[in-house]
Amino acid sequence: MFPIIILFPTFAIMETKEQFLLAITELFMKYGIKSLTMDDISRHLGISKKTLYQFATDKKDLVKQCVELTVNSEECMLCNIATQKGNAIDEMFDVNKRISQKLQNVQPAVMYDLQKYYPDAWKVMESHKQCFVYDMIVENIKRGIEEGLYRDNVNEEITAKIYVGLIDRMFDSEFFPTNKYSFEVLHREIARYHIRGIASEKGAKYLAQKLTNENLNF
Secondary structure, rough: OOOOOOOOOOOOOOOHHHHHHHHHHHHHHHHOOOOOHHHHHHHHHOOOOHHHOOOOHHHHHHHHHHHHHHHHEEEHHHHHHHHOOOHHHHHHHHHHHHHHHOOOOOOHHHHHHHHHOOHHHHHHHHHHHHHHHHHHHHHHHHHHHHHOOEOOOOOOOHHHHHHHHHHHOOOOOOOOOHHHOOHHHHHHHHHHHHHHHHHHHHHHHHHHHHHHOOOOOO
8 A cells, every 4th residue: 555645735725626636746746656546645635535536537537637737837838938038049948947857856657657557648748749849849940040040951840850759769768768867867968969959050159158157067
């Protein structure tokens, strides 16, 4: 039986369904998905299983709702970054920084569990990458070319597909063993590979100066 450790707010002080799902998502991120039963989740939240089932028909439905909330939150975050001041490199830099921070708290077992046991929830993740992330990268590349920071011969559609493909590969535990590589490290290397690969001479100089000014290793 899963150990009971009261780390999250009880249902009594949760004002919205979103708070309810966020608390469950934290549990999944910390312990993985398959290891948690509905009994474990209800005890952590301080509610009965009957009450828990008022929010989801079963565990698969609950997992899918948590993934949908996570994806929506990430898309809002990325859209917010896109509206901030700065150029295309600044935008990609901020995006990669925020995503790397989020990946620090993701246990490898979470992605494995999603792929193997929760296909509907995994499809939500895949759609997010194949549509939203892809479109975001295409627009960023177009912007960077216009600003002269990316090479003018970059094919934005192919490059965006390569980027998304690398992100997909990052979650392949056979290709990148989870006991050897963390998601955070893998994502940082992909970001380096992407930005340095498409930067023009002007962009490379800007990136070097940005790293020096912010005392970063990228």
